Amino acid sequence: MESDWDEVARVVLPPPSPNALNTPISTFSFDSMQELLWTANEFGRITSFYGPELQRYTSYRGHASAEGPVKQMLMCDRGVISITAKSVHLASRKGLTQWHFNQDDMKDLRCMAFTSKGVHEVLVAGCQETMYKIDVDKGVITSTLKADAPYTMMKRGGQYICAGTADGFVHFLDLINYKVARTWKAHSAFINDMDARSDILVTCGWSSRPQHGYMLDHLANVFDLKTLMPLPPVPFPPGAAFVRMHPKMSTTCLVASQGGLIYAIDIMNPDAPSMRHANVFDTHITSLDIAPSGDALVLADAQCAMHLWGSPNKIQFTEYGSPTEFADQPAPAPPMDWSADIPLNIIGMPYYREMLFSAWPSHLVSEVGAPPSKIDAGIIASLKRSDIGGYAPFPRKTRRYQFEDTRAVQRAHDTLSAPRFLSERQKDDSQGHEGPRRMSDALEALGDLALGGTTRRDVPVMYRNVEIKYSKFGVDDFDFEYYNKTKHSGLETHIANSYTNPLLQLLRFTPTIRNLALHHTATSCLYDNCLLCEMGFLTDMLEKAAGMNCQASNFLKVFSSLSDASTLGLLEQFATANNPLSVTIQAANRFLLKVFCDSFRQLPPHNRHMEQSLTTGALLAIRCGHCANEMLKPGETLVHDLVYPPKPLKHHPRMTPPRPAFSQVLKASVERQDQTRGWCDRCKRYQQLSTRKTIQSIPKVLMVNTAIHSPDHKQLWATPGWLPQEIGVVVQNGQFFCYEGSDLKYHLQRGFYDIMVYELVGMVVDINSADNQKSHLVSLINVAPSSPDPTDQDQWHLFNDFLVRSTTSEEALRFDMNWKLPSILTYQAKSESHVIDDSWKENLDPSLLYYLPRGPHKSPDPTVLRNLNPTTELPRAGMPCAIDAEFVALSKAEIDIKADGTRETVRPPRLGLARVSVLRGAGPYEGLPFIDDYIASSEPVVDYLTAYSGINPGDLDRAVSKHNLVNLKVAYKKLWLLLNLGVVFVGHGLPKDFRIINIHVPRAQVVDTVDLFSHRLRSQRRLSLRFLAWYLLREEIQQNADKGHDSVEDARTALKLWRKYQEFMDAGIIENMLDDIFDRGRETNFKPPSVYKTERDNGEWRPETPGHMSVPGTPARKTVGPALLGGASHSPSVKKDIFGSPIR
Template sequence: MESQWTEVHQLCDTNPSKISPVSALCWDPYQELMWVGQDSGRVASYYGKGLQRYTSFKAGIDQQIRQIKATDRGVISLTPNSVQMRDRQGLVRWNISGHEHMKDLHCMTTTIMNSELLVAGQQDHILVVNTARGVVTKSLEGASNIVVMRHLPRSICCGSMLGEVTLRDPRTMKVEQRIQAHTATMSDLDVSGNLLLTCGFSQRQGSLVMDPLVKVYDIRMAVRSLAPIPFPSGPMFLKMHPTLSSTCLIASQTGQFQMCDVSSLSMGALVPTSQFYQVQTSSYITSMDISSSGQTLAIGDGNSFVYQFADRENYTMNPYSIPVVTPDTSPAPNVIVNDSSPLSSIGMPYYTDRLLSAWTQPSVYEAGYPAPVIDDEVLRSMKTIDFVGYAPNPGNVLRNQVPRRKKQIVKRDIPKFRSEQERELLSARGILDDDITLALDPQCVNMPKHYRQVEIQYSKFGVDDFDFGYYNQTIYGGLETNIGNAYCNSLLQALYFILPLRTITNCHIATVCEKSNCLLCELGFLFKMLRDSNGQNCQATNFLTAFSTIPQAEALGLFEPEAATPNISYSMLIQNFTRFILEQLHQEANVKENPVILTTSPPSEDAVTTPSTIQQLFGLQTSSQTKCAACNHESSRTTYPFVVDLLYPKKPKKRSFTSVLKGSMYRESQTKAWCAHCQKYQPSTSKKIIKGLPGIMIVNSGASSNEDMAIWRQNGPSASPNSSRQDDSPSESSWVPERIGIRIIGTDVTIKAIPMDADIPIEFQGPADVSTHLILRLLWPAATGLSEEEMAKSPWFVFNDFLVKRIRPEEVFSYKGTWKVPSVLQYSRIDIDEVLDTSTIPNSVDYSILFKTMTIAEYTPDKLSYEPLVPEEMPKPGTLVAIDSEFVALKQEETEIRSDGTKSLIRPSTLSLARLSIVRGEDGDTEGVPFIDDYILTNEPVVDYLTEFSGIEADDLDPKASKRTLVPLKVAYKKIRLLVDLGCIFIGHGLKKDFRIINILVPPEQIIDTVDIYHIRNRHRKISLRFLAWHLLDEEIQSEGHDSIVDAQTALVLYKKYIEFRKDGSFGRVLEGVYEAGHKANWLKGSKEQSTPRTASTPQPALDSPAVFKARWAM
C-alpha cells in the first residue's frame, strides 16, 4: 500500500481512421500478454514490458467485445450474441453463435475446475458451455438481467441491472442469498475471500445517479454490511488485488483511481492522499484490469488508448510465465555487396504472373498535346444545336490543322549556385528586371513574384555559394532571412532611410555606452553596414541577437516562433515591434541633458527636462487631460507616443484617410479614474490633445478585420474639387494620400490631403508657432541617395529581405489584392532639413577603447597575451593590421539524406565569435605584436566549442573560471568597427567568412586575403593557411590546436612574402610550385624530417630573414 503507481507506457489502436473505444481488458495469467477488446469487435494482444503488438483478430462482426478471459487452453471473448475461444496465436478453437438463448450477453465466468464456462446477460437464461468441446451443455432459467459475474470456491456472485447481488450454488445455480446493494443498475463487483465489494447507481427523481460509495459486505455466514469506502468522483470499476486479499483498486469514469485497504478502513483509518492517482486522458475510462502479480495494471479509455501503470521499476506481469511463442525468423542470405558486385548476384523474387514492366511495343505511344483553347470570339458567335456547337471560321486558322506549339521554356524562380554558374560559364541574370514597366496588372490583384517569401538555398559550399545578386541589382543592401526574428528586417530597412535617425545612431556609437545589449548601438552598427553595402547582402545578426535577450520583448510576444503557424498575424507583430523598438531606442538615447534638435517643437507645460532625440524625432507631443465629473477638477500631463494607431468607424462607410487619421489622433472617452481632489475613483472625461508634431510620424494601420481592409481597398476621394491630378495618379486611385497637411491651432487639428503636383494651400503656410506641418510619405531624395534622373523613374523600392527591386508608384498605393495587408506608414516633414538640426548632438568619436585593457572575468590574468596600442600608434588610413578569429557553434548544421544517398545541407551550423586577435602589421620593432586578443562572452548556449579547430575551451568563455581577457561581443565589435572607420587594411586568411560571422561589412579595398592572393583563378582548390606556412615558411602551425594570434602572424608573413615575390617577379612560378607540391602531398602538410617539395625557384627562408620577423617567435 505504500508503493507509488506511475505511468510506464501508453498504446493506441493502429487504425487512425476510426476511433474505437476499448471495451475490455485482460492480463493473461499464464503468459506475459495483455488482451485488449474494442467496440468494433477486434481483439489484440501485446507482449512484454514494451507492449509490442503480438496478435490481432476480429472476434465479432461490428459487435462490442464485452469481456475477455484467458485460460490455460486459450482466450475466450464474449460479444452480445457469441462466445469464441482462440489460441494465443489467433487460431479459432471453437465458436458458439446463433444460439436461441444468446440474445444480449454481458458477462461470463468459469467454474472451480475451469472446465465449464457460465455465460449470462440481459436474458432469462444462464448458459453452461463446455470449454473443451465448445458446446452449450445446459441452459438454466430464473436468472435475468445479469451484467456482472464472479466466482468463489463455494458460490457464484451475480450482479443484476436492478442493483441486486445473488449468491448461487455453483452446482445447481440455485439462489442461496440475496443482497440489495443498489436501487438501480450494478456497474461492477468483485470478491476476495469473504469480502464482497459493489458499486453502482441509484434512482433519484426518475434519473440514475452514481453512488459515491463502494459498498462492502462480509459473506461468510449471514451477509453482513461493513463500512463503505467513500469515493467522491464516483466508483465505476472494481478489482481486488490478486496478492493482497483485503486491498482493492477503485476507478471512476473521469480517470481517477486509488488503492484502498478494506480492513484498515473498517477500523476507521483514512486513505492516504498519496494513494489517489489521475489518468491523463482526454476521454472517459471504459475498462480496467490488474495483472496476476499485482505489480502492473491497465486502464482503457474511449479514444482507443490503453494506459499502463506499475508500482515499481522492475515489475513483472505474472509470478511465473510461460514463454510467448514467436514466429520463426528466416536467416538473412549471405550476400556480400560492394561496388564491384554485379547486379546479377542479387536474386529475383519468384513470380508466376507477367511483370507490369514487360510492356509490348504497341503499348508505348507518344501522348498528344492537349486541345487548344478556343478563342473568345468563336465562343461568342457559337450556336448550339442538339448539344453540338457551331461557329463560323474566323479565318485565322487552317481547316483540319492545329499548329504544333513550341515547348515552353520554364524560367527558374531561383538562381543557380555560383559553383554551378562557374561550371556552366553562366552569369546570373535576375528575374527581377529593374525596368519599372514590368507587365503587371495595374491594381496588383495577383501577387507579383517579388512579393513572395524568399529563402536562402544552401549547397555543399554553404551560404557563400548562393547568388544574392540574382535578387538585388540596386545600390541598396538587403537583409538575410536565416536568423531568428527576421520578420524585423522590413522595419529595419525602413528606419535606415530616415537620415536623422541614422545621424542619432552614428553619434551614439561614437560615444561610450556600457550597456552590452544596447539596441541603439546595434542599430548604428547595422546602418553602417547598409551604408557600405552598395547592393551586397547584409545580416542583422547582432541586432536580432541583442533583441532576443530583452525580457520585455518576450513578455510582449514579439519573438517569432521557430515554426510559423497560420495563427500568427505578422502585420500586428510588426506594428507591435515598431512601438517597442522606438520606446527602447528612446530609453537608450535619453541622457541627462538631451540636445534640442527639433526647432519648432512647442515647450511643454510640465516638462522638467528636454525630450530625448528619439522623442523629438518620432514623438507626437500630446497633452492628456482628465476632468472629474464630480468636482470638475482638471489634471494634465504631457506624453510623447511614438505611433498613431488608426481607429476605424464601427459602422463601415466610405471615409477618407485624413478623417480616420484625425479621429485616431484626437480622442475623447468617458471612464472611471482616480481623482486626486476627491481622493477616490470618479467618472471622468479624458481627452488627448495634440500639441506638436514630430519630424517623422509613424502610423500603424491596425487593419485586423475584413471590414478594415475594405476601407483600404476603396478608391481615395479627390483631395480638393479643383484638383488638377490625373485619374491614374497614386493618390487618386488609392485611399492613402502621398502627401497630407496638418494644421494645429489651439486644440483644433485640421488634416487635409494635398496632391504632390499641387501648390500648398495658403492655410498651411502659417508661422512656425502655429505648429503647421506639411508631411510627405517616407522618401525624400537625400535619404535614397538617388539622382534626379533616377528619382524621375520611380523613387519607390520594395525591400523583401534580401530581394530589392524598383517598383512603380501604383504598386505602393494599391491594396486591391487580398494578399497585401498594410502595416506601418511613415510620413516625414517636407521641411525636415530646415527644422531639424542634428549638429547639436555630440559626435566626437571615443578611441580610448583601443588603448585600454578591460575584462569581465573574475580572474585577472597576470600576463597579457597582447600589448594594447598607445596614442602614438593611432591607426590612420592605410595602416596594416593582421586579423584572425575563432568561433564556437550555437547550433549544429541540419542535413538530410536523399533517396540516392547524397547529403543535402538544409541549414548550416550557427557560429558565434569566441576570440578576436589583431596584430600590428607595419614594419618596425612591434611588427607582428598583437594589440587585441579578446575572448568573447556568449550569452546563448554553446553546443560545440570546436576546440580541435578553434582552441577554445569551455572555461575560456566562463566569467567565473576564465583566465583570459573576456569581453562582451559589443566591445570587441566596436574595436574592429573603429579600425574599419579609421581606414585600416586587414590582412588575414579566409576573411570573408570571419567578417560574415562577426557581422561586419568591410570595404573590399580594405581587405587583403591570403586565400585569394595564393590562388589561381582557374583552379578550384583554395589552399589552407597550414599548407602555405609549411611549404613557403617551413613552419608547423595548427598542429596542437589553433591559436588565432599565430594564424594572424602567419597570414602577415605570407603577405610580406607575396610582396617579395612580386618584386623579383617569381610569384607566378612560386604559386605553380605550391599547387604542384600540394598535388604530390595530397594537400597534407609534411613532417619536419621530410624534405619540402619546393620548386628550384623557391628559396629556403631562414629564421633571421626579414620576412620572418623576430617578434613572431618572441611571443
C-alpha cells in the same frame, strides 16, 4: 552559509527546441530524495539537473504550453507533482506520466501543499473559489473544498497550512477541516515569498508607498505557528524579496534581495547576519531555493540562468539520498573495416524475413491532389449563360488521353526561379559554357507578370516569398546578386525573427533615426542589450555594403533575448496562427521605438533628442462621466494607430456616403477620444471615463500603424490615390490640423499658419498570398530623402528581404485588398530630408581600444598581449592590422530528406564568435596582439569545434573560464571602431570571418592572403594557410590537432605572408613564385610534407594530373579558422630551387 561558500555552477535553462531561444525559469525545487534539481519554464516543460555540475538528467512536457507557466513543484516518493493554472500533473523522475488532472473548474491554480498525511496527499488551491484534496498514490481527487480567499502560495508549517492571499494576508488552515483558524496581515500590498519550517513562518512582500508605488519591505516578518502570534521582524535594508528557512537550523533563515545580496540570519539574534553577494551582472534574481541538506543554494535570474552556490568541497543536495538511476550504456558496435579494399557485402544488412515496408511496387506510387487546370480564356470569352451556369464549345488543344501536369505549372508561377549556384556557374565558365540568365534578363521577361495591371489578383512574382538555397558549400554559394542589382543592400532570411527585416530597412532609410542611431553608437555605450547600438551597427553595415547582401543577426539576437519582446509575443517561436503578421510587426514597431528612446536617454547628458524627434507631445484629460471630475496627465505617443470612422448609414439606397480623406482619419487618430471604464478617485468606484488629447507638439518623424481590421478598412486603402505622399500639419490651441492635396497647397500659398510639411518615406506592406504561400512582409521605401544630394528625385524601391528592385511611386502606392495592404507608414518632416549627419565619424570614442579585458584572472604578459598606447599608437587610416577569429557552433544544420532520398539543407549550422585576435601590422611591436578577446556565450554551445577553433568546453563560461571574458558587443565594437578609423585588415579567408561576426568591411580595407596567392590562370584552388606558411615561411603551424588552431598564430602568419608578397612584388617575381607554389603544391597535394607523407602512407592521396585536376567549385577559405601562436620555424626537406627567390 559557511565561509567557503561560493558560486560553483551556472547554467542556462535549455530552450524548448533546437532553434528556439532560452525561456525564463518559472519555478524550481531541489529533490528531497535524490541529487536532482528540478526546473520548469513558461511552456509546461520540466527539466532536471544532476549533481553540483548540473548535468541534464531528464526533460519532459508535463502541461500544455497554452496553460502558461508551471507555478509550483513538490517532490514525493512516486515522482514530481507540478501545477499550472489549469492542471495538476504527477510524473516519475524518469519523466513518465503517473496521472494528470485537467478539469473545467480548474481555472487559475497557483499553489499546493502536503496535508497531515504527508507526501501521500496534497491540497491544491489558487485564485478561484474551490480547493482540491488529491490522493497522490491513487491519483484521484478525494474532495473539493470551498476556498475562503484567492490563494497565491502555500507552505506547510507545524499544525497548519499557511496560505498567502493576493492582498497581503496569510490564512492559517487547520489540517483537520481546512478551515481558517486565524488570519494575519503580513504586508500592506502583497506577499512576494514565504517559507515555513517547524513552528516559524517568515514572509517577504511589498508595501504601497505614496508617490513611489510598490516597494519591497525592508523587514522580513516572522510569525510563531505555535502561539499564532507575530514575532519581531528581521531587518533587511536592501529590501527582502525571497526567503527560505534553513532545513537544519530551525531559527535560521536565508533572505535575498533582487540585486543578489543574501543574508543568513538567526531570527533570535538578527544583529549578526552572514552576508554573501551573487554576481548577477545586468539582471536581477527571480527566485531562490535551498537544498534539503542545507549545503546548497540555487538562484534564478531574469536571463534564464541558474546560479548554484555552496561549498565546492562538500556540496550535496540531500542528506541521505537514494542513488539516481541512469540509462544503460549502449553496447559498442562490432568493429568493421570500411576501407576501400573490403567488399560491401561483407558488412551485410540487418536480418529480416518479411518484405521491407519501403519496398513499394511502382504501381502503388502516384501523385494525388493535383490542382485543376485553368480554364482557357477563349472558353470564358465564348461562354453562354444559362439557368444553371454557362456553356461553351470545347477547343481541343491536346491529344486524346493527354493530360496536363498542373502541379508543375503551378510551381513555375508561384516563385521567381532561383539562380544556379555560384559553383555551378564557375564550373560552366571554366569549361566555356554560357552562363545562366541574370537578374536583368529575368526582370525583362517577368516585367508584365510582376507589376503590370491594376486589376491583377494574383500576387506578382517580385512580391512573393524568397528563399535561400544551400549547396554543399553553404550560403556562400548562393547567388544573391541575381536578386539585387541596386546599390541598396537587402537582408537575409535564415535568422530567427527576420520578419522584422522590412521594418529595419524602413528605420534605416529614415534620416532622423539613422543619424541619432549612429551618433549613439559612436559613444561609449557598452550596454550588452542596447538595441539602439545594434541599429547603428546595422545601418553602418548596410551603407558600407552598397548592394551586397547583409544579415541582421546581431540585432535580432539582442532583440530575441529581451524578456519584454517575449512577453509582448514578438518572437516567432511564440507566434500563434491566429495572430496576423501585420499585428505583430506593428507591435514590434511600437516596442522598438520605445526601446530606442530609453537607450538614447541612458547615457550622459541624458538628453531627449530621440524622444523629441519621435514623440507627439500631448496632455491626456480623463473625465468621469458621473461626477465630472477631470484629471490631466502626460499623453505622449510614439506610434499612432489609425482610428477609422464608423460606416455611415445610407439614408437613400442610391446615395453613396462620402469617403473620408486620409488626413481626416489621421487627425481623428492623433486626437483620439475614447470611452472606457476605470477608477474615479472622487467617486471611489469604477465609473465610465472619457479621455481626450490636447496636442502640444509634433515630432520630426510621424510613425503610423494602419490597424486594418475590417473589409471596409481594406476597401478604403484600395482606393487609388487615397494615401498622400505629402501632408501638412498645424498645431494650434491644442488641436491637430492635417491637410493634403489642394488644401495643403492653398495653406502653403497663404502662409498664414506655421505648417510642418511631412513626406512619405516608406511603409511596411503585408503580402497575403492566400493558399499559395504564407503571408509575409515587404517594405516600399523612397530612398531619395536618405540621400545627401538634395537634387535627387523620388526613387521608390521594393525591399523583399534580399530581393531589392526599383519601382515607381504609382506601383508603390497602389494597394489591393486581396493581397497587398500597408501595416506601417513613416512620414518625416520635409525639412529633414537629405540631412545626412556623418559627424559621428569625427566624434568616435576609441577609448575601448586602449584597455584590456578585466576579470578575475591575471592579465597576460605584455610580450604576449599589449594594449595600444593612446599617444603613440592611435589607429589611423591605412594602418595595417592582422586579424583572425574562431567560432563555435550554436546550432546544428537542419536537413530535410526528401522522398527520393536527396538531402536538402533547410537552415545551415549557426556559428557564434568565440575568439577574435587583432595584431599590430607595423611599427616596433609588429605582430604583437592588442586585442585577444574571448567572448562569453549567452547561448548553449552544441559543438566547440575544438579541432579547428582551439576553444574547449568551459572557455566561454564565466563561471569556469580561465580567460577574462568579454561580451559580444565589446568585441564587436572594437572591430567596428577600427573599421571606421580606417585601418586595413590583413588575414586569411576573411570574408567568412566578417560574415559570421556580422560586419561588412569595404574591399579597400581588406588584404586577404587567399586572394594574394591565387593563380586563376592555372587553377581555381584556394591555398591553405598551413601550406603557404610551410612553403614560403618555412614554418609548421596548426600541428597539434588536439588543441586546435590559435587565432593569434593564424593572424601573425597571414601578416608574414603579406610582407612576403610585398617582397615578391618589389622584386617583380610574383608570377614566377606563383608558378613555383602551384607546381610544388601538386606534388604534395597542397599540404606540408608531414601531412602529405602521412596520407600517402595510408593510401589516402592520389596525385593530380593536369588533365584531371580537382577544382573547388566555390570560393573557399581555410578549413575552418585555425589558430596560430608562434609558429615553430623549420627547414622542410625539399628541392633546393624551391626557395630560390633572389630576395630570400
